[in-house]
Amino acid sequence: MSLRRQVLLFGVGGAIGLVVDAGVVQALVSWGHWNPYLARVVSFLAAATATWLWNRRYTFAQRHSGRSLATEWAHWIALMSVGAVVNYAAYAAILLFYPWLHRWPAVAVAASSAAASLVNFATARGVLFKRAKTST
Numbered sequence: 001m002s003l004r005r006q007v008l009l010f011g012v013g014g015a016i017g018l019v020v021d022a023g024v025v026q027a028l029v030s031w032g033h034w035n036p037y038l039a040r041v042v043s044f045l046a047a048a049t050a051t052w053l054w055n056r057r058y059t060f061a062q063r064h065s066g067r068s069l070a071t072e073w074a075h076w077i078a079l080m081s082v083g084a085v086v087n088y089a090a091y092a093a094i095l096l097f098y099p100w101l102h103r104w105p106a107v108a109v110a111a112s113s114a115a116a117s118l119v120n121f122a123t124a125r126g127v128l129f130k131r132a133k134t135s136t
Contacts, residue, residue, distance in 0.1 A: 001062050010121045013054035018113050021047035022106035029105050036105040040091060043109070044084050045077070051120075052076040060129035072128070079123040083116035090115045 024043035028034040034042075052073055056065075065072045090112035095101055101108050 006059055006125065007121065009059035010055060010124070011117075013051045013059055014113070014117055014120070016054055017047040017051040018110060020050045021113070022109040025109055026104075026106040029103070036095060036102050036108075037092065039105065040088065040109070044080075044088075048077050048080045048084070049073070051080070055124060056129075060124070062133050063125075063129040064131055064133050065128050066131065075128055076124070079128055080120055082123055083120035086119055087112045087116035 021043045024046045025036065025039045028039035028042060029036050032039075056072070056076075065075065067075060091105075091108050094108040094111055095105070098108075
């Protein structure tokens with residue numbers, strides 16, 4: 001699969017992750033009355049799991065990690081945590097500068113997600129799914 005196609009599919013996975021991330025954080029804040037900073041930790045785990053499922057099935061279908069599913073998921077979460085640090089820093093800064101977004105954290109999630117996308121793709125492709133699948 002071409003790099004261009006992988007980037008496109010990774011973008012689709014990112015869009016799915018964004019919907020999950022924003023939906024979970026908004027639901028926890030609006031209905032659960034959670035703190036928007038703590039809610040973001042939970043929403044990250046949900047979104048990262050959704051993107052892992054998408055990307056292992058579609059984006060990196062012709063590549064493998066050489067790990068069990070549980071180990072691969074844990075490695076994915078660890079790698080996506082690098083991008084999450086970038087993402088969370090931008091999210092916190094947005095909430096700091098625009099306090100009215102505490103009621104609408106999904107907006108801050110969307111704005112901060114773009115910053116982490118490139119970091120996430122590079123680590124997913126270059127570290128976890130770095131080997132092409134071979135026929136057995």
